[in-house]
Amino acid sequence: MAAAEGGGARGCPALPLANGRSIPVLGLAAPVAVKSLCWNLSFGLESEGLCELCALWLQEHMACVYIGRIQKLLNPGSASEFSTSHQGGYSHDAVVHALQKCGIRHIDTAKRYGCESLLQKAIKESGVKREELWITTKLWHSDYGYENTKKACLESCERLGVEYLDLYLIHWPDAHVPGKSNREVRAETWTAMEELYEKGLCRSIGVSNFLISHLEQLKEDCVITPHVNQVEYHPFQRPQELVDYCRSRDIVFEGYCPLAKGEALIHPSVIQLAKKYGRTPAQICIRWSIQNGIVTIPKSTKAERIQENCKVFDFNLREEDIEFLNTMNINRKLIHLTYPLWKG
Numbered sequence: 001m002a003a004a005e006g007g008g009a010r011g012c013p014a015l016p017l018a019n020g021r022s023i024p025v026l027g028l029a030a031p032v033a034v035k036s037l038c039w040n041l042s043f044g045l046e047s048e049g050l051c052e053l054c055a056l057w058l059q060e061h062m063a064c065v066y067i068g069r070i071q072k073l074l075n076p077g078s079a080s081e082f083s084t085s086h087q088g089g090y091s092h093d094a095v096v097h098a099l100q101k102c103g104i105r106h107i108d109t110a111k112r113y114g115c116e117s118l119l120q121k122a123i124k125e126s127g128v129k130r131e132e133l134w135i136t137t138k139l140w141h142s143d144y145g146y147e148n149t150k151k152a153c154l155e156s157c158e159r160l161g162v163e164y165l166d167l168y169l170i171h172w173p174d175a176h177v178p179g180k181s182n183r184e185v186r187a188e189t190w191t192a193m194e195e196l197y198e199k200g201l202c203r204s205i206g207v208s209n210f211l212i213s214h215l216e217q218l219k220e221d222c223v224i225t226p227h228v229n230q231v232e233y234h235p236f237q238r239p240q241e242l243v244d245y246c247r248s249r250d251i252v253f254e255g256y257c258p259l260a261k262g263e264a265l266i267h268p269s270v271i272q273l274a275k276k277y278g279r280t281p282a283q284i285c286i287r288w289s290i291q292n293g294i295v296t297i298p299k300s301t302k303a304e305r306i307q308e309n310c311k312v313f314d315f316n317l318r319e320e321d322i323e324f325l326n327t328m329n330i331n332r333k334l335i336h337l338t339y340p341l342w343k344g
Contacts, residue, residue, distance in 0.1 A: 011313045012103065015295060017227045018250040021204055023167065024134055025290050026310065027106030028098045029256060029299040030090065030119060090115045092122050097303040099126035102310045108230075108256075108297045109160075110138035110171055111152065116159035124161070135160060136167040138208060139193075144175045144185050149192035153201060168193065168202040169230055173214040186214065187221035194224045204228065206254075212245050219249075228252045233294055234260040235270070235285060238329040243294075254295040259285050269328060273321055280308055287312045288325045 014022035090113075098104040099122070109119055116137060123133070137160065143152035153168060170193065175185035196202040206228030207214070218226065229246050231239060233255025246253045264270050265281040274281045282298070286309055289296040298309045317325075 012105070012310075013313070015252050015293070017204055017252055018225065019204060019227055021166075021227075023204070023228070023252060023254075023295055024106040025295050026104075026286070026312070027108050027134070027136070027295070027297040028095070028104045028306065029108045029297040030095055030113075030115065090118060092118065092125075094300070094303055094306060095119065095122035096126050098306045098310075099123065099128045101303070102307050104306070104310065105132055106134040106136075106297070108136045110140065110169075111143070111156055111159075112138065112140045112171060116156055120159065120161035130162060134166045135162060136169065137165060138169040138171040139189070140171050141175055144170075144177065144189045146188045146192045149189050150196060153196050157201070164200060165202045167204045167206060167228060168196065169206045169208045169228065170210075171208050173207070173210050183217050183221070186218065190218055190222045190224075194222065197224065206230065206251075212242060215245065215249070215251070225249055226251055228254050228295070230254040230256060230297075232257045232333055233289060233296075234258050235264050235267070235288070235325050235328040236260050236330050237333055238292075238326060239331075240329075243292075247293075252295060253293070254297065255289055256297055258289045258296050258298050267328070269324070273317075273325070276321075277315060277317070279315065282309055283312050284317070284325075287315065287317055288322060291317055291322055292326075 012024050012026050014024050016022050095107075105128070107119065107123075109116055123130075137156045139149060139152055139156075143149060153165070156168075157163065157165060170186070170189060173182065173186065175182045175189075177185045193202065193205045197205045204227040205224065206226040207218075208230040210218075210226075210229050210231075215226070215229070229242075229251050231242065231253065233239070233253070234257055237257075237260070243253050259265055259282055264285050267281075270281045270284055273284050277284065279287075282305070286296055286298055290312065300306050300309060
């Protein structure tokens with residue numbers, strides 16, 4: 001896979017999927033993670049039946065302006081740019097830098113993040129060819145169901161400015177469709193995903209935040225096994241039972257939030273290892289995740305941090321240090337949404 005000039009993700013390996021394709025082990029998670037004010041407002045609009053037009057319009061056209069102003073008022077010393085980070089935001093310049101200067105070729109987003117059309121602009125400006133990119137986006141629960149899924153996929157492609165997706169994921173296992181069980185809706189949705197895959201509109205299909213019970217139900221109800229399951233993964237949250245299950249079924253495990261919202265970067269054990277290897281805490285966490293066989297998608301607010309996060313392919317952690325980091329697991333999830341509920 002080609003890498004841009006300037007190092008960074010140069011030499012990024014890829015993991016094979018069950019369908020014969022390969023996914024880069026390192027990517028850039030690029031959401032417009034709207035701050036709680038706008039996020040809660042969009043959820044409120046969704047509950048009133050205005051979800052699709054209003055939530056996306058708020059996120060794509062208002063959030064970057066208004067939240068940036070709110071951040072400045074609440075914290076005068078903060079950066080006014082709305083950029084990609086665990087604290088929320090989107091930065092056009094950060095995405096362009098990742099593609100042009102860092103060699104990033106794997107971009108992860110979702111309809112819910114409201115930045116698909118913004119990513120189209122960044123990708124065009126970067127000059128990177130479509131065939132060099134791996135683009136993942138996700139189907140939000142309000143689009144679940146057979147017909148809705150196919151329509152939502154086409155709309156995501158249009159917003160991203162692409163003719164196909166490298167990977168399309170069901171974002172959450174919960175559905176919230178009146179009169180139907182979550183399992184029934186997941187099965188209908190996955191049937192549509194299978195058709196999108198067979199037609200080539202989605203070159204790989206998968207799920208996100210699915211537990212073993214959800215995957216077992218899909219196994220019974222559908223034909224194609226998900227190629228990927230994307231789940232929270234960092235030193236404090238290492239769901240090894242789920243990882244092992246996925247591997248037993250040739251499902252590649254992809255981990256988001258690899259820096260534990262920045263908490264792992266200040267942990268004494270991580271800092272100690274960073275000093276030992278002459279690396280940064282972020283590089284230690286990302287390298288640990290990759291050496292555990294996890295496709296890893298960090299995000300950051302700053303160009304220099306993105307560059308730093310990419311420089312993880314010229315060293316290896318010793319086995320005893322990997323095992324030491326493994327022992328830090330306390331089953332502590334840091335991504336908590338009260339809606340949709342993670343059950344069923």
